[in-house]
Amino acid sequence: MKKLILCAAMALAIAGPATAECYADYKAKRDDPLKLHYGVAQVSDGNCSRGAAKGELAPRLAADGWTLLNVLSTFGPEGLGERKASAGAYFLRY
Numbered sequence: 001m002k003k004l005i006l007c008a009a010m011a012l013a014i015a016g017p018a019t020a021e022c023y024a025d026y027k028a029k030r031d032d033p034l035k036l037h038y039g040v041a042q043v044s045d046g047n048c049s050r051g052a053a054k055g056e057l058a059p060r061l062a063a064d065g066w067t068l069l070n071v072l073s074t075f076g077p078e079g080l081g082e083r084k085a086s087a088g089a090y091f092l093r094y
Contacts, residue, residue, distance in 0.1 A: 021077045022048035025087070026057055028066040037066075039090030040083050048074050060094045 025040045047056045050071045058068040084091050 020045050020048075022053075022074055023077070023080060024050070024053035024057060024074045025072045025083055026053075026061075027069040027072065028061050029069055030066050036069075037090050038087055039094060040080070040087040040092060041094045042092060043074065050074055057094065064094070066094075 022043050022045050023040055024043050025038065027036065027038055029036050041057055041060070043053045043056050047053050050073065053074050054068060054071045057071065061068050
């Protein structure tokens with residue numbers, strides 16, 4: 001029995017943790033002159049709600065002079081394809 005438990009534990013350790021992917025789509029602005037953009041960014045799995053994603057994205061965008069206006073939604077990798085064209089240059093940029 002000990003051998004079976006040890007083998008199972010080793011198999012889990014080798015496989016590593018499963019990682020889910022989380023993304024958020026958002027709107028941001030930059031002033032003087034006014035510029036707006038829609039983008040898609042990957043957020044950590046622990047921040048996969050709209051409110052938590054906002055807290056993660058705001059500093060990233062601010063570092064480049066953007067102000068986060070709104071996180072529209074959070075989603076998994078299955079939603080990337082339909083948003084890529086709309087996000088353009090801001091697809092997974094931040």
